[in-house]
Amino acid sequence: MTPPRYSAFPSLRRRIGLLFAALIAANILAWIWACSLFHAQPLMLGTALLAWGLGLRHAVDADHIAAIDNVTRKLMQDGKRPITTGFWFAIGHSGIIGIASTGIAVTTSALSRFGAIKEVGGVIATIVSAIFLFTIAGMNLHILRSVWRTFAHVRAGGDYVEEDLDLLLGGLKPVVQGLRPQEVNALTNSLIQVLQGQDANLESLFAKTSSFSNTLADNGQTVQQLIDNLNTVVATISKDGDKFSGAVDKLNKLITGLSSDKDPIGQAVTALDNGTASLTDLLGQARAPLAGTIDQLGRLAPNLDQDKELLDITIQKAPKNYRKLVRLGSYGSFLNQYLCGLSFRVTDLQGRTAYFPWIVQHTGRCAEP
Numbered sequence: 369m370t371p372p373r374y375s376a377f378p379s380l381r382r383r384i385g386l387l388f389a390a391l392i393a394a395n396i397l398a399w400i401w402a403c404s405l406f407h408a409q410p411l412m413l414g415t416a417l418l419a420w421g422l423g424l425r426h427a428v429d430a431d432h433i434a435a436i437d438n439v440t441r442k443l444m445q446d447g448k449r450p451i452t453t454g455f456w457f458a459i460g461h462s463g464i465i466g467i468a469s470t471g472i473a474v475t476t477s478a479l480s481r482f483g484a485i486k487e488v489g490g491v492i493a494t495i496v497s498a499i500f501l502f503t504i505a506g507m508n509l510h511i512l513r514s515v516w517r518t519f520a521h522v523r524a525g526g527d528y529v530e531e532d533l534d535l536l537l538g539g540l541k542p543v544v545q546g547l548r549p550q551e552v553n554a555l556t557n558s559l560i561q562v563l564q565g566q567d568a569n570l571e572s573l574f575a576k577t578s579s580f581s582n583t584l585a586d587n588g589q590t591v592q593q594l595i596d597n598l599n600t601v602v603a604t605i606s607k608d609g610d611k612f613s614g615a616v617d618k619l620n621k622l623i624t625g626l627s628s629d630k631d632p633i634g635q636a637v638t639a640l641d642n643g644t645a646s647l648t649d650l651l652g653q654a655r656a657p658l659a660g661t662i663d664q665l666g667r668l669a670p671n672l673d674q675d676k677e678l679l680d681i682t683i684q685k686a687p688k689n690y691r692k693l694v695r696l697g698s699y700g701s702f703l704n705q706y707l708c709g710l711s712f713r714v715t716d717l718q719g720r721t722a723y724f725p726w727i728v729q730h731t732g733r734c735a736e737p
Contacts, residue, residue, distance in 0.1 A: 384451055391455075410595055411588070427458065708734030 406412040426432075436454045443450040605612050626633065651658075672679060696703045711725040 380449060380451070387452060387455065410592060414595065432457065432461075706733060 402413065402416045406416060436457050439457075440450050440453045443453070707727060708729050709725065710727040711723060713721060713723050715721045
């Protein structure tokens with residue numbers, strides 16, 4: 369079958385442009401509406417931004433893309449040029465979500481008078497949803513295991529049979545058919561019987577949850593201040609983006625340099641560890657002598673302080689005296705002495721002292737300067 373030819377490309381481009389313009393305008397109007405409602409509530413505005421971002425991410429889920437792709441291919445085979453398939457899919461998806469949300473809100477408002485039923489129903493709904501999610505997860509794991517085995521078989525040189533995939537997906541029909549409404553109702557009744565008599569525990573759980581929510585609400589100013597501080601930090605980083613980028617680049621260079629020199633650094637750390645151990649052993653062996661030396665220095669220091677004037681004079685005369693000693697020993701390894709006088713002094717037992725000068729010279733080199 370020869371594919372149809374399309375000649376109205378300008379018209380097609382115009383339709384695509386109008387579609388994009390309408391989508392952009394719708395997003396702009398939605399944000400104008402959100403800002404007008406939540407301009408005084410930054411927390412709600414941030415929640416709206418989060419929901420918008422998650423919605424964009426949800427739009428490109430694999431099941432959405434597959435459904436839109438199948439419908440688009442079918443319409444193209446029929447000779448049509450579909451460009452709004454994804455748009456109408458999104459409208460239908462959003463409509464179903466809106467209707468379901470409205471129904472849940474109305475039901476919740478109607479059951480607000482029956483607190484116990486609402487709490488037990490919420491627990492049961494959560495448990496049933498979790499069971500379905502885990503069941504779907506098990507099915508996905510089964511499919512992944514089979515696909516991996518098929519891939520390994522083909523990579524090893526085996527033949528790939530296209531019908532195997534249909535057989536694999538068809539093998540899940542008993543699992544889906546096994547989820548009959550009667551069994552789901554029986555499971556729900558069993559859960560109700562299990563939860564009967566647990567009103568106190570459930571009430572305590574929900575009371576704690578309510579207390580936590582109230583605490584967050586009471587500290588709204590603190591949360592607002594935290595958001596403002598985060599905005600200030602983000603604004604500062606955005607303002608000094610070049611400096612921040614430069615700092616990151618320098619940090620990257622530093623880490624790269626440290627990584628390239630990891631072997632010398634490791635060796636240096638090992639040598640430092642060995643040196644520390646040797647110094648510890650040396651100090652352990654020299655601890656007793658070093659302690660004795662410090663004690664003697666403690667005794668010497670007061671004496672030096674007491675005679676510091678004499679010590680100062682001695683230090684001042686030391687260079688001149690050392691020069692004289694150098695001149696005395698300039699002839700060899702001996703000292704020449706010239707005696708200017710020699711006398712004897714004796715003391716008897718009664719403490720009387722007698723002085724006997726023997727050699728006395730007051731001239732020449734012995735004269736006073």
